[in-house]
Amino acid sequence: MKTLFTILLFVCSYALSAQVAGNYELTVNTKDRNVFEYKLTLSADGTFSFHYYSNIKNGIPPEKNYYGKGTWTVENNIVSFVSDKQADLDDKHTLDFSTSKARFHIKSNKGKTDKVLKTRLQFLTSEISWMKRVEVFKV
Template sequence: MKLLFTILLFISHLTLFAQADKVAGDYALTMNTKEGNVLEYKLTLSADGTFFFHHYSNILKGIPPEKNYYGKGKWTVENNLVSFVSDKQTDLDEKHTLDFSNSKARFHTKSAKDKTDRIVKTRLQFLNSEIFWMKRIELLKV
């Protein structure tokens, strides 16, 4: 019985690691307006469970026109739902000011069961965040 339990536990851990490897990588979104304004979002999810985020905006009539925002912390995935946490003591400083705690994003990819020719871009869609401008943002895997 102990052997069976150990085997089941081992298999469940392999499944979790395989899912994390699938999600890990670089994600980005760039938006340009007709007026020449630029918004860029870049997120790196490392296989070790850490993340780094950079947001760049160049709003021509903004004061100042160019702004950079950074965030970092840890991430986990369960059932295609990625959860983010930023430790106020170690992750937040003068440069890294974005607190991603309580942020959640859905991981979307083409299902292995889908045998059609349709193209489904791998992406992260933020569902909830205390950073108000991150809600509903979709970042595509690069």
Template sequence: MKAIVTIIFFITNLASFAQAEKVVGNYTLQLENKETHLLKYNLTLNPDGTFFFHYYSNIKSGIPPESNKYGKGNWTIANNVVSFFADKEKDFDDKHALDFTNTKARLIIKSPRNKTDKIIKTKLQFLASDIFWMKSIDLFKV
């Protein structure tokens, strides 16, 4: 009985680890109109379950015209949904002020069962966030 429970435990952990390996990496999105604005989103998901986020905006008519925003914290994945959270005491400082707690993103990848030549870029599609401008953003894996 112990052997069966141990085997089931290892299979479950192996499946979770394999799913986490698919999501680890750098994700980016750049939106620009050379005459009026430039927006850059960069997200790094580390294998140890931590993340770093950088948002850069340069809007010619904005006040201020140029700004940088940073965030960091931890992430987990379950059923292709990445959940972000931040520890108020260790993840926030003068530079890292974005709170990603309650942020969720769906991992979209090409299924191994899909044998077509259709190219599907790996991306994180943000579904919910307390950061209002993060909702409905798609960051593509580099």
């Protein structure tokens, strides 16, 4: 019985991971022609890569790029990120996602509306202050 339960749990976990894996993006263009881009790739092997780009017209410097990478897991629609300080962080990949968590949102089949709801990740917690409450959409 324990074996059956373990197998069932593994299959359900794998199915959710397969739904979550993919590319997520958000692009924000302001009326002042500033640009903010978030790109997150969750690979099926449990790794992720992240790129943030901003072009602020009056910024110094106007263009900035930040990168992060590491591993991810999902449980109960909460995606947890881990960045290993030795393996994942370097001169290019400076963002540490280790305390970051995001909720996976997908349209339920039980919905009685034809309203289109995009599959998305909403960041709930992160030590990267500008990532809190950011929603990236699956493309």
